[in-house]
Amino acid sequence: MGSLCLLRSYAVPGLKGVELMADTDKQTLRKIEKLLDLLRELRQKESEIVEEVGRLAGGEEGIGVKLKRLERWFDAVWTERYAPGSPKAAYVWQYAKDVPLLKRLLRSLDVDTIEARMSAYLRDDDPFYRKQRHPFGLFSSNVNRYADAAAHSDLTLEPPADCKHTPACKSDQEHTRRRANEMQGGPF
Numbered sequence: 001m002g003s004l005c006l007l008r009s010y011a012v013p014g015l016k017g018v019e020l021m022a023d024t025d026k027q028t029l030r031k032i033e034k035l036l037d038l039l040r041e042l043r044q045k046e047s048e049i050v051e052e053v054g055r056l057a058g059g060e061e062g063i064g065v066k067l068k069r070l071e072r073w074f075d076a077v078w079t080e081r082y083a084p085g086s087p088k089a090a091y092v093w094q095y096a097k098d099v100p101l102l103k104r105l106l107r108s109l110d111v112d113t114i115e116a117r118m119s120a121y122l123r124d125d126d127p128f129y130r131k132q133r134h135p136f137g138l139f140s141s142n143v144n145r146y147a148d149a150a151a152h153s154d155l156t157l158e159p160p161a162d163c164k165h166t167p168a169c170k171s172d173q174e175h176t177r178r179r180a181n182e183m184q185g186g187p188f
């Protein structure tokens, strides 16, 4: 109620000055909000960089590789359920929304664990998930329902095109395992 009375008083002629000030105040507030958002973004970027440096220094894969692997995996288990046997079918990502969610998952879980849970999610016949066609967003918010998912389903992904191993890897998992071993044995 109080704010309503205030609003009305702004409309009274002769109080133009007050009205003007209120407008500048609002503009300043909006600017401050925008600046705060920018600062938050910077902070987020900063901590992502620190995490990435830590990963690379520890011989781990960079975030880009991990994201790609998870994307491929979700694609594979999703099309296995919704478009089996059609090689051109793919899950439609909403990258602006989904990538930050993937990054958040990676902060507490490793790639293998997330993949196992993705498989379990796509096997879940929950009518609500089925109706929505198992979107990634729902997986992300229910990821803990699949905490005891088995390490890996029998599904295997083709090795990535840039595999230069001899003998060539037979699956994405094998390639990743070999890459991880190589990095651990690395140049140091």
Ligand SMILES: [Zn+2]
Pocket: 159, 163, 164, 165, 168, 169, 174, 175, 178
């Ligand atoms: Zn390979």
